[in-house]
Amino acid sequence: MSARSELLRKLREDVHKPLSKKEIYKKFDISRDQQQLFSELLDDLLESGYIYQNEAGLLGIPEKFNLIAGRIEKTASGNAFLIPDDPEKDDIYISSANMNGAMHNDKVFVRLVRSSRGKSQAGEVAEIIERVNKTIVGNLEKYKNYGFLIPDNKRICNDIFIPPDALNGAQNGHKVVAKITRWPAKNRNPEGVITEILGHKDDAGVDIEAIIRQLDLPGEFPKNLRNELKNIADEVDEQSIKTDEDRVDLRDLKLLTIDGADAKDLDDAVSIEKISDKKYRLGVHIADVSHYVKKGSLLDKEAYNRATSIYLVDRVIPMLPEKLSNGICSLNPHVDRMTLTVFIEYKLCGKIGIEISDHQIVKSVIKSNHRMTYDDAQAIIEDKDEKIKDEYSDFVEEINMMNKLRERLRKNRFEEGSMDFNFTEVKVELDEQGKPVKLKKRPHREAEQLIEEFMIAANRIVAAEMSWREMPFIYRIHExxxxxxxxxxxxxxxxxxxxxxxxxxxxxxxxxxxxxxxxxxxxxxxxxxxxxxxxxKKAVYSEKNIGHFGLGVTHYTHFTSPIRRYPDLTAHRIIKETIAAGYLSKNRQDKIDAELPKIADHCSLQERRATDAERDSVDLKKIEYMEDKIGEEFEGIISGITGFGIFVELENTVEGLIHIKELKDDYYHYDQDQYRLIGERTNKIYRIGDELKIKVVNVNRDERELDFSLIEKIE
Incomplete structure (x- = not known):
């Protein structure tokens, strides 16, 4: 057990009252020369919310003060949930009246209160540990000599008051960025000062720029990275391969990348070998980003701050500079690349069964034979395109073997309990001016499933290996x-x-x-x-391995995308260090163990913010796509029923609302138990899944709203 975990255990089990730092030193026999290090550990635990300091300056475990630490996840209604830091604790409902000035994604201590929600736990915010929303992006509504910023992020339910001397030239209708100068409290809006005017809210490009500012991330990498980037070679040096004794040379192994046609940061390559009629050897080869991005370097600090690449509809905000993400780290064809490889030997059982008979994790160097697209791989699987088969004639047999393995892995995974949601993803195609011209559904065919299954398999192997070795590690968990x-x-x-x-x-x-x-x-x-x-619940990163409910597995991590995810880069570092030494010293384990909670929490937060931004950018362009279609008629299906109307999803995945006032042939009542609307006189019923013909009557980009009128129900 690490020093950090041991301290928390002792505070939880052996200490029965709040203590000062000096009393803790005495209680645990901390020598004078160790007190500075121990004080830093206590400060880190305090900052992270693992211990609490009361008004008298005394320290203790939050639970002993009847407090629970976690992050706020707010809903558009103004109410919220606390997502506890401890993954084994249930979420806690917090009414808008009990927010006490906390905002979406803030880290807080919550005290439990009497619940009016049946058995569900309820709480109130007792203390704010960390403010996240230091700047807010939105539209300015100006009144005489003051204004209100209306946040773009609908989970930030408070409008921001802008005093006269804080407008800084902003006018009504401007899209602006404001810095919070006074946090919200009961019956008081937050206050802010405008720091940047992005343009008028209807100007081209302002909408996506606002989403970027909402993330509080710069588009450009800081200039101080240039020296570090200059010292990174454009190609793999042969001498560096020879001097790295633990690195296995796999450049003669047949392998390739399979990815989307527009992908530039190629994290993973795959190989397959037929050992016998009943045994395959799968190779998953992942870019060794940690070979170039050293812990504590400026590059590393920038990657940590970003934590993830963000894929908006019109651009990518990468975690790493292009020289790395699209260059030396990307597994481009016909060039040497440093990698970490997971080999998994599978034994085929019966018609569709499969078992793992062996596995190996090694540092490696590869040379990819091809950069194949999903479309090309699918054409080979379906055996429909002779031209594609000729182009990849040296890999047709391997692709078919991979597909057979995919089928068994996928069937086995679902039989074990993995969940398979069938949501449709949409790619928004833009013209040169950034205007949406087409909404295209993303396929999820055998080719896409093939890579998905192989990455899941590698992630499971790596997580299990580190868990069995009892090394500190970063896991992908789902409660x-x-x-x-x-x-x-x-x-x-x-x-x-x-x-x-x-x-x-x-x-x-x-x-x-x-x-x-x-x-x-x-x-x-x-x-x-x-x-x-x-x-x-949402999947998050954690140093605690409690398994992944959605995948139905006991060990899982993110290992396969270190170019675009910081947790994967963290996992690589620990894996390489462990497999090189076989075992890490107690002091080294303590150091890693102390770092991981902060890394996991930060990366989980940045992932949520990135996901929100990506979703917002798609939703925004979907609404914009419909702006010139007012008056046009479409067919769709009812995707939701509420007391105020009917939500209808069109074939192009755009969703709009038929307000109940638009149903003019009768008075309709909402049957909450059956999720349907029933006509008072006609007994006409509208249910989820019913097909309707509608007309587009209103598009509101600011509110992200799309209104339909009903033409007819399609029987």
Whole structure:
């Protein structure tokens, strides 16, 4: 057990009252020469929310003060949930009245209060540990000599008051960035000063620029990285391969990358060898980014701050500079590249079964034979395109072997309990002016599944290996859902005739997967999948390995994308150090163990913010795509029913609302139990999955709203 974990254990089990730092030194026999290091450890734990300091300056475990640390996840209603730092604790509901000035994504201590939500835990914010939303982006509404900033992020429910001397030339309708100068409190809006005017909210390009500013990330890399980048070669040096004794030379191994046609940062390559009729050897080769990005370097600090690459509709904000992401780290064809390789030997059992018979993790150097697209791989799998087969004639057999392996891995994974949501992803195609011209559904064919299964397999092997070695490590975890939410979900699907069985002692992912399979192809498929997903917790990064519920596995990490995810880069460093030494010293384990909670929390936060930005950019362009289609007619299906109207999703995945006032042939009442609208006089019923013909009547880009009128129900 690390010094950090041991201290927390002793504070939890052996200390029965709050103590000062000096009292803790005395209690744990900390020598004078060790007190400075111990003080820094206490400060780090205090900053991270693992210990709490009361008004008298005394320290203790938060739970002993009846407090729980975590991050706020706010909803558009103004209410929120605390996502606890401890992954084994349930989420806590917080009403808007109990926010006490906390905002979306802030790190806080929450105290439990009496709940009016049945068995669900409720709380109030007792203290704010870390403010996240230091700058806010939105539209300025000016009144005489002052204004209000209306946040673009709808989870920031407070408008920002801008005093007269803080407008700095901004005018009504401007898209602006404001720095918070006074935080919100009960019955008081936050205040801010405008630091940047992005332009008028309707100007071209301002909308996406606002999303970037919302992330508080610079588009350009700082100039002080130039010297470090100059010292990184453009090509792999042969001498560096020879002097790296632990690195295995795999340049003669047949392998290739398979990715999207527009991908430039190629993290992974794959290989397959047929050992016998019943045994395959899969190779997953991942870019060794840690060979170039050294811990503590300026490059490393910048990568940590960004934590992830962000893929907006019109640009990528990369985690690493282009020289690395598209150059020396990218596994481009016909050039030497440093990698970490996971070899997995599979034994084929029966018609569709599969078992792992051996595995190996090694530092390596490779030379990819091809840069293949998903379309090319799919053409080979379907055996339809002779030209493509001729182009990749040296890999046709391997692609077919990979597809056979994919089929077995995928079937085995779902039988073990992995969940398979069927949501459609959309690619927005833009013209040269950034205007959306086409909404294109992203396929999820055998070719895409093939890489997905191989990456999942490698991530599982790496996580299991590090867990078995009992080394400190960063895991990708997904907690079991709250029982209350599962009961609510069970009641919801019961209205559609589906039954979720045996949840009194917790639900197994296999039970939820059975529901997903049962609803596949039905009218209510999307709404049931959506409600199920909302009933689950979000996957996060953690130093604690509690398994991944959604995948139905006990060990999981992110290892396969170090060019674009900092947790993967962190995992690589620990893996390389471990496999080189075989075992890490107690002091080294303590040091890594102390770093991981902060890295995991920061990366989870940045991932959430990036996901929100990516989703916002797509939704924004979907709305913009419909702006010139007012008056046009479309067919769609009912995707949601509420008391105020009907949500309809069109074939192009755009969703809009038919307000209940637009249903002019009758008075309609909302049947909450059956999720339907019923006409008072006609008994006409609108249900989820019903097909409708609609007309687009209003598009509001600022509010991200799309309004339809009903033409007819398609019987």
């Amino acid at each position: 079991e859902p709250d029982l209350d939410r599962m009961i609510q979900f069970k009641e919801f699907i019961h209205n559609f005739g589906y039954e979720l069985k045996g949840i009194k002692n917790g639900v197994h992912p296999r039970s939820l997967q059975a529901i997903l399979e049962e609803v596949r192809g039905s009218k209510e498929e999307k709404i049931i999948e959506t409600v199920m997903l909302r009933s689950l």
